[in-house]
Amino acid sequence: MQPDDTELFEEQRERLFGLAYRMLGTVAAAEDMVQDAYVRWHDVDSAAIENPSAYLTTVVTRLCLDELKSARKQRDAYTGPWLPAPIVAERNATLPSVERDNALSMALLVVLEALSPVQRAVFVLREGFDIDYSTIARIVHRSPEHCRKIAQRARAHVGARNRRYSTSRDEQEALVQAFVDAIEDGDPEQLGTLLAEDAISYSDGGGEVTAALRPIYGRERITRFLLGLARKARPDTRIERVSVNGDPGFTIYVEKDVQSVWSFASNDNGQIDRLFTVLNPQKLSHVR
Template sequence: MTAWVDQFEAQRPMLMALCYRMLGERAAAEDAVQDTWLKWSTADHARIQTPAAWLRTAATRVAIDSLRRAKTRRETYVGPWLPEPLIVDDTTAEDDFAHAQDCELALLWIMDTLPTSERAAFVLREAFDASYDEIAQTLGKSEAACRQLVSRAHRRVAQATPDLSQPAGKRAAQISGFLAAIANNDLDAAKTYLAPDAVSISDGGAKARAARRPLVGPDDIIAVSHAVTQKLGTTLTPTPVTANGHPALMLMEGTRVHALVSAALNAAGQICWMYTMRNPDKLALPRGLQAALP
């Protein structure tokens, strides 16, 4: 028994990363991995030649079922739905999601628009370098069909995903500069940080106030951001953190998390996509910040 338990535990980080990429939510990924464990615990281990591939296949199928149920729930979600960030600071120890830290929030957001099988094929191929034979067995499709799924996913992602190659320092500076300009009522300065086609999306669910629609263009983004800041009537303390492997700002209202802001930049270094998480169910403080609070 110990051997196959150890085999599962050795693959747990990979399974967490896979399920998170599929589902975009920490708790949902943990549930999917637990369901995979239940399948593994009753499997005939003597007949399994490659445990890692078996577990990856099982986890993908569990995640596909979970994603289909989640998409039905998200149809009634209040306002835009955004993937849950994986937030760390310098003091946060690695956990089971360490292998998912490099999955960009912007990429997760785009992948949520992909059909379920297309998303699974894309994740397996791009994140885990699975063979088309493995993908075909996992999805119950031919290898040719799986190649088409991956190809279509590539095209959709390439067309919709903002540039993710800008240096981390540049991204952090642009986020900080934009928020500071808004806080200082310097709306002309704020506009210089935004691309002409910038999009800002906020997720408050039913738990926090947030824009109920994507904001498109600098004028729309600045008007709403400024109005929200004015209405808040209090000073937010920006705290640098890392969200999904890239710089982000956690805005603190005293000891309470008000929001997490991240962004992607275009080739000119302007913000073209802004992500604001306000739903408290998706905002977990890193251990270091928790310890520093009074």
């Protein structure tokens, strides 16, 4: 490998990580896929590759497909709800393009878990990276016509389950702050007004730490659950507002350790209708 080849790969690294993360939903596994792609890039004659970007996209997608197929049984046996490992940034930081994209939201990534590996690959490549069907077909070993049908079915599935609303960034920020205030004040009435009547709360402890083993449904049950958690919080617990997968959220610390990362989706009434809480330490090891 020539020095220029290393530079070319590094120019692609952020995009490749974004692809792998959307495919796998975990930071560590996505980084592994990118590193494996780098090793393969190191071993080929780059001068013989007409389109390095397309080559690396193909390598990473196929590596992710293999990883998804092998991870299916593990996820089926997972303790409690499975949530993606969050990408956390400072609240007012200028986010890399991989974190600004709405296709990275926790809500969407949760929905993508229900797709088959090939459906997920086709959806991510088409919707997330605007890759043409002929190229996608070569990557996933299907015909272009078949890929169009796969994408159509995947979009229908995602659209039916991933509701996106026209809430502005400022409105999202205000909603999360009001949620934090209501929790800290222990105010059930205020908290209840912030939650949709049919809200759902998902907690991912992975069997490693205490967490709700099933989703919690409904405003009243979620309110009781959250205020119960707040009453049990240690005195050295603190909340830090952050960006989670590009959306407003917060991190809870106990002393200097990350205890959990919270993110939200809201409805057109400006209420929270889905809460995502990642507590599994294995999914938070990259969070500082």
